[in-house]
Amino acid sequence: MTETTADEVLAELASLDDPQFRKVNAKHGDDHGVNLGKLRAIAKRLKTQHDLARSLWATGDTAARLVALLICRPKAFGRDELDSMLRDARAPKVHDWLVNYVVKKNPHAEELRNSWSADPDPVVASAGWALTSERVTKSPDTLNLSGLLDVIEAQMKDAPGRLQWAMNHCLAMIGIEHAEHRPRALEIGEHLEVLKDYPTPPNCTSPYAPIWINEMVSRQPAS
The missing domain is CATH 1.25.40 (Serine Threonine Protein Phosphatase 5, Tetratricopeptide repeat)
Incomplete structure (x- = not known):
């Protein structure tokens, strides 16, 4: 069984992009059009894959980053890596999920909170x-x-x-x-x-x- 690639996930997300969802999300500052239920279903199917999560994050695509935050290992990120990710998390939903799903579970959370x-x-x-x-x-x-x-x-x-x-x-x-x-x-x-x-x-x-x-x-x- 071959491992799923970031390009394959991007293609699947692109096929699910809905102009109506994109329009609604844009009102909240989020630049993607994928129904979050379908996005979560992709993440559930992929399960935990930290290397894939890093690759998806690196694409800069908002929907891909949301999937990345659901399939990563929160405790595997370093302090400086999380700091860089937060500063690069432009979309509000990515920012919120990064803080709530990843940083809160990371051993550097208190240090990052203070800084x-x-x-x-x-x-x-x-x-x-x-x-x-x-x-x-x-x-x-x-x-x-x-x-x-x-x-x-x-x-x-x-x-x-x-x-x-x-x-x-x-x-x-x-x-x-x-x-x-x-x-x-x-x-x-x-x-x-x-x-x-x-x-x-x-x-x-x-x-x-x-x-x-x-x-x-x-x-x-x-x-």
């Missing part, structure tokens, strides 16, 4: 804040939550879009997960009014932090 959070590139910084939100939820012991709230209060209002979104998510997670910081998190959200008017579909929770925090806390079991 990315203070990066002058707001898109890179947003990845650092996404990793911080993960720690706020799962391993907050050594985090300075008050310090994080200080930074959010001072910088979130004027932060560029993706960075603002990531900082707002962190604000909400602090408010939801840590009752002792909840009043201040709510106060910051109410004062800054970030995403207050964000259009939210019916039956979905608003990303406006005070609404988000109160809604999720109301769902928590009584202690």
Whole structure:
């Protein structure tokens, strides 16, 4: 049985490209037209193939990079390699999957979180804040939550879009997960009014932090 090549995967992805999906994805900054269910099916069939993943990433093709992130070995990437990949991840979906499916599972995640959070590139910084939100939820012991709230209060209002979104998510997670910081998190959200008017579909929770925090806390079991 011959191994699948990057060119074969690219050809299959090209055959699945749908102009309607491409049009919808373009609104979110993603330049591909492959249904994600079909893309995931390709990755499921390929299973884990780290060398192929590297080859697909090297093509620069957005759909191919999404497949790469699903078939790679997250722990096999070096710190500098992940840093380069993030800075080269232009499409928002590639950026999100790289952070959530790969970096979070990599042994260099904490080191990258620290360096990315203070990066002058707001898109890179947003990845650092996404990793911080993960720690706020799962391993907050050594985090300075008050310090994080200080930074959010001072910088979130004027932060560029993706960075603002990531900082707002962190604000909400602090408010939801840590009752002792909840009043201040709510106060910051109410004062800054970030995403207050964000259009939210019916039956979905608003990303406006005070609404988000109160809604999720109301769902928590009584202690």
